[in-house]
Amino acid sequence: MSTPKLVEHFFRHEYARLVATLSRRVGVQYIEDVEDAVQSALMTALETWTIAGLPDNPPAWLFRVAHNNLMGELRRRTGRRRILEQNVKEHIGTLENGPEIFLAGEVEDDLLRMLFVCCDEAIPVESQLVLALKTLCGFEIREIALRLFASEANVYKRLGRARSRLRKLRLYPGKLTGKHYSSRLPVVHKILYLVFTEGYLSSQSEMAIRRELCDEAIRLATILAEHPAGQTPETFALLALMHLHAARMTARQDSSGALLLLEEQERALWDQQRIQVGLEWLAKSAKGDGFSRYHAEAGIAAEHCLAPSFRETRWNKVVECYALLERIAPSAIHKLNRAVAVAEWQGPAEGLAILKGFEPPTWLAGSYLWAAVLADLHRRCGNVHTANRYRDVACKLAPTPAVKELLQRRLQIGLPGGSLNLDKLESGVNRG
Amino acid sequence: MPKQKYLCIQRSQSGKSEKPSPAQMEEMYAKFHAWKEKFQKNIVDMGGKLGSGKVVTSEGATDGPFVEAKEVVGGFMIVSAESLEEAMEVVRESPGVVMPGSSVEVREIHTP
Numbered sequence: 001m002s003t004p005k006l007v008e009h010f011f012r013h014e015y016a017r018l019v020a021t022l023s024r025r026v027g028v029q030y031i032e033d034v035e036d037a038v039q040s041a042l043m044t045a046l047e048t049w050t051i052a053g054l055p056d057n058p059p060a061w062l063f064r065v066a067h068n069n070l071m072g073e074l075r076r077r078t079g080r081r082r083i084l085e086q087n088v089k090e091h092i093g094t095l096e097n098g099p100e101i102f103l104a105g106e107v108e109d110d111l112l113r114m115l116f117v118c119c120d121e122a123i124p125v126e127s128q129l130v131l132a133l134k135t136l137c138g139f140e141i142r143e144i145a146l147r148l149f150a151s152e153a154n155v156y157k158r159l160g161r162a163r164s165r166l167r168k169l170r171l172y173p174g175k176l177t178g179k180h181y182s183s184r185l186p187v188v189h190k191i192l193y194l195v196f197t198e199g200y201l202s203s204q205s206e207m208a209i210r211r212e213l214c215d216e217a218i219r220l221a222t223i224l225a226e227h228p229a230g231q232t233p234e235t236f237a238l239l240a241l242m243h244l245h246a247a248r249m250t251a252r253q254d255s256s257g258a259l260l261l262l263e264e265q266e267r268a269l270w271d272q273q274r275i276q277v278g279l280e281w282l283a284k285s286a287k288g289d290g291f292s293r294y295h296a297e298a299g300i301a302a303e304h305c306l307a308p309s310f311r312e313t314r315w316n317k318v319v320e321c322y323a324l325l326e327r328i329a330p331s332a333i334h335k336l337n338r339a340v341a342v343a344e345w346q347g348p349a350e351g352l353a354i355l356k357g358f359e360p361p362t363w364l365a366g367s368y369l370w371a372a373v374l375a376d377l378h379r380r381c382g383n384v385h386t387a388n389r390y391r392d393v394a395c396k397l398a399p400t401p402a403v404k405e406l407l408q409r410r411l412q413i414g415l416p417g418g419s420l421n422l423d424k425l426e427s428g429v430n431r432g
Numbered sequence: 433m434p435k436q437k438y439l440c441i442q443r444s445q446s447g448k449s450e451k452p453s454p455a456q457m458e459e460m461y462a463k464f465h466a467w468k469e470k471f472q473k474n475i476v477d478m479g480g481k482l483g484s485g486k487v488v489t490s491e492g493a494t495d496g497p498f499v500e501a502k503e504v505v506g507g508f509m510i511v512s513a514e515s516l517e518e519a520m521e522v523v524r525e526s527p528g529v530v531m532p533g534s535s536v537e538v539r540e541i542h543t544p
Contacts, residue, residue: 003463011454039451046457050464051478138455 004060007128011042012138014059019135020114024173028117028166029136033073041066075135108223109298111136112230113173115220116180119187120165127162128187129194130155137195147210181229189238189294192221196242200249211249218242225281231384236285237294243278244301247271259406263310275305289328296325315345332364336373348380368407370399375411387411435512437476437541438519442507445533463527471511474522479509506534516540 018038023031041062055061055326068201133147141159145152199213221239224230251269254260282298299321307313322338330366335358343351364370375390391411398404452460468475482505488491513519516538523536 006458006461009455009458011458011461015454039454042454042457043451046461047481050461050468051480138454140455143453216520 006054010058010137011046014040014062015138016114016136017059017111020110020173021063022066022070022134023117024113026074026112027170027172029168029170030074031166032068032163033077033134034070034417037070038066040069042099108227109329110173111220112223112227113176115188115191115224116176116229117166117171117173118162119184119191120169121187122186123162123165124158124354125187125190125194126225127158127165128191129198130158131162132191132195133213133216134159136220144233147213152217178229185232185234189223189234192217192224193238193294195220196245200245213335214242214246214249218246224272233285234286234292234294236281237292237298240278240281240285241294241298241301243274243281244298244305246306247274247278259402259405261410263305267309270305291324293325293329296321296328300325313344315341319345332358332360333369336360336364339377340373343377343380348377352377352381355427366397368394368399368403371397372407372411379411436514436519437510437512437543438516439539439541440479440509440511441505441537441539442509442517443535444504444506459498460527462498467526470525471522474511474513474518475509476512477510479507481507510541 015038018041019031022034022037024091026034030227044065045058045307049055049058055162074329114135117131118128118135120128123131130144130148134141134143139147142152143154144150148155170405184356195213196217199210199215199217218239221235225239248265248270250271251265251267252260261308262426278298279302282302285298290424300318303314303318303321319338322341326334326338335354339351339354342354352374354379359371371390375387375394378390379387391407394407395404398407486495511519511522513522517539519540523538526536
């Protein structure tokens, strides 16, 4: 009567898997019923397994219970019994053919289909993100709110918008065509990228729980990269960039949890094995003539990972990647980052020259990053007065105490050398 | 295994309780797992959840008073221990008691 351990995140991942599989069978218009059925199957499992021990095949057990819950609920609720019966025959199948879903690859197929369903063009991107976190990662509304720094009401609203769209769609995920897959792939990339950045931008206390977002993004991107529908150079580059950033994550804070600049990080703490995995994906992404923003960003991350020290970083290569990034995905934040890299390569005056006469868009002008970079470059050029002015602005705009502390430390006048190279994802702030 | 057996009756508040998320369920499962390991030698019968039923009296059978009760008997189990104190300790650490609004009654089972 022992209760054997389950694999990590068993409940969350089974939730995602079952929601995907059952939604394929009944159609996404029933997604809320599917979610309820799965939730209560997990509850039954929790109660039963703790007392009676694990069944032989826990996923199959869960599928059976969730399937029965769902059928019961749909039969009970709908008056149009015949129509439903038809649906049942056509799409749900019978219990007997249930186990077929456990054939290798099928599960991943269902999850992947669901990912493409979440990326329906008609769903606004902030709702797609929440929908993906709910259905594909198994997070609850309050858990999503915590991870996105959003209110529960806001997450609820975003999810509601996505669901009402799905209800109208009456889509059977199994009927997505190749055309759907290829047209939605860029959105799928974007959502996975967002899930990852939300985790990566974490700081201090929330580090551990938000790190899960990075793990989830990597999990889903890996499934995508192993499926014919997702095997494109962009997918490989995205996965490379995730691994190359994740490899450096634990080194981003000191023992007290304060954020560290790239320059201050203990490079020995970087996860070399993960860097290797990242580099392998990067090599794979180099096939074909497509060069996406993910290629550019992975290229930058790779340069940092491969540099033996901050000083020995091949800043010319980093600058080159930023220039490419600016061309593919024009954004003021890329220009700002290029200026920072140029300052390392050719000196702070050259860095400032890039930004000279450049009017930042309001979202960037109102962000601490813009003020912080200017404060730093002016400080290093000896323009004390201007530097102080920007420093005060940057500190006032700092989003978290950890960032503020870092800015105050770095932007003190009279500190020797050093540069403000914030270790961040390139377009993390570019979503306002 | 200690000799004396105790019947543990779990009660919880009837009505709504917020549904745990999958992540919380994982945590609950892990806690339960750890508890079961720790008190392996004390647990005689994990018992189970109690469903609905009827009350039989000399006058016949009714649907039972428990339908109206604010506190519902949700489940039972049997543990063995050297003393009531030890039995209470087993129960106190059980994840089932930690949930707000729930309690466990521990009663010694006298057998001839």
